[in-house]
Amino acid sequence: xxxxxxxxxxxxxxxxxxxxxxxxxxxxxxxxxxxxxxxxxxxxxx
Amino acid sequence: xxxxxxxxxxxxxxxxxxxxxxxxxxxxxxxxxxxxxxxxxxxxxxxxxxxxxxxxxxxxxxxxxxxxxxxxxxxxxxxxxxxxxxxxxxxxxxxxxxxxxxxxxxxxxxxxxxxxxxxxxxxxxxxxxxxxxxxxxxxxxxxxxxxxxxxxxxxxxxxxxxxxxxxxxxxxxxxxxxxxxxxxxxxxxxxxxxxxxxxxxxxxxxxxxxxxxxxxxxxxxxxxxxxxxxxxxxxxxxxxxxxxxxxxxxxxxxxxxxxxxxxxxxxxxxxxxxxxxxxxxxxxxxxxxxxxxxxxxxxx
Numbered sequence: 360x361x362x363x364x365x366x367x368x369x370x371x372x373x374x375x376x377x378x379x380x381x382x383x384x385x386x387x388x389x390x391x392x393x394x395x396x397x398x399x400x401x402x403x404x405x
Numbered sequence: 406x407x408x409x410x411x412x413x414x415x416x417x418x419x420x421x422x423x424x425x426x427x428x429x430x431x432x433x434x435x436x437x438x439x440x441x442x443x444x445x446x447x448x449x450x451x452x453x454x455x456x457x458x459x460x461x462x463x464x465x466x467x468x469x470x471x472x473x474x475x476x477x478x479x480x481x482x483x484x485x486x487x488x489x490x491x492x493x494x495x496x497x498x499x500x501x502x503x504x505x506x507x508x509x510x511x512x513x514x515x516x517x518x519x520x521x522x523x524x525x526x527x528x529x530x531x532x533x534x535x536x537x538x539x540x541x542x543x544x545x546x547x548x549x550x551x552x553x554x555x556x557x558x559x560x561x562x563x564x565x566x567x568x569x570x571x572x573x574x575x576x577x578x579x580x581x582x583x584x585x586x587x588x589x590x591x592x593x594x595x596x597x598x599x600x601x602x603x604x605x606x607x608x609x610x611x612x613x614x615x616x617x618x619x620x621x622x623x624x625x626x627x628x629x630x631x632x633x634x635x636x637x638x639x640x641x642x643x644x645x646x647x648x649x650x651x652x653x654x655x656x657x658x659x660x661x662x663x664x665x666x667x668x669x670x671x672x673x674x675x676x677x678x679x680x681x682x683x684x685x686x687x688x689x690x691x692x693x694x695x696x697x698x699x700x701x702x703x704x705x
Contacts (some may be wrong), residue, residue: 363470366429368495369500369592372492372496373493373589373591373592374585374588375672376489376492376493376588377489377493377572377584377587377588378570378584380485380488380492381485381489381570381572382491384484384485389527393504405588
């Protein structure tokens with residue numbers, strides 16, 4: 360049981376960490392007044 | 406002029422020169438340079454291996470910091486990407502160290518006069534093969550693009566992964582890439598590092614360029630930030646065990662911090678495809694050192 364929990368932590372922690380870093384940087388970029396440039400392939404006017 | 410390191414007299418100018426050469430390579434390629442310095446310190450100066458590893462890691466932290474400052478000034482560091490990678494990488498290193506302990510219990514193999522975990526011995530051969538393959542592929546790719554006017558940037562193989570969530574890195578020129586692809590590839594490299602003690606910048610620079618499609622100059626700058634984090638982590642671990650000799654670190658740092666700045670400046674003046682071309686040779690040199698060590702182990 361402990362082993363399975365360890366594996367789950369090892370698999371989920373990097374994703375959670377990455378999502379947190381992404382959220383922090385997006386937040387900081389928005390506060391600075393500009394965010395990630397829009398992807399020209401995506402139609403945002405839906 | 407000599408100083409005493411672990412009871413061994415070591416020439417100061419030799420250390421400063423070694424620091425300068427390794428510092429230039431760190432600054433130019435964004436690598437730590439551990440696999441190149443550690444054998445030289447051990448074989449040429451006769452310094453014990455644990456002291457070599459601990460002190461080299463501490464030197465790498467200082468040199469990488471100097472390099473990071475320079476690349477930051479050039480705007481060639483993607484801190485968001487580096488921090489994301491570090492999360493997966495550290496988990497991978499811990500997993501690698503845990504795996505090493507576990508493999509040690511499974512069975513050992515006699516290599517020359519010493520014994521080591523069987524899988525670790527075979528993994529070193531796999532790592533050697535991996536380095537030779539990577540350097541051959543980089544060499545071919547950079548030679549194909551070298552003569553052309555458009556000087557295209559590699560697209561990034563891991564961009565094809567569709568697994569959400571997706572993230573973007575404007576500084577690196579990466580519009581969209583799967584977050585799991587980033588963190589799990591970093592975790593994979595971390596496992597190699599934990600198992601073999603090698604594979605920081607030397608694997609991260611190709612991963613950033615060919616895996617994620619990061620622009621070459623930004624890849625080198627970002628790799629140096631990742632190397633800095635890893636080196637600080639490694640230094641703390643080794644310092645607790647008393648494996649860091651401050652005099653050795655100080656004399657290595659004198660040469661390496663100055664030459665790292667020169668390396669970073671020279672990097673900015675050289676086109677991306679040429680950097681990739683030279684990087685292939687650095688990987689080959691590291692592969693040569695690992696191959697030499699393996700043969701030395703076998704034939705004593």
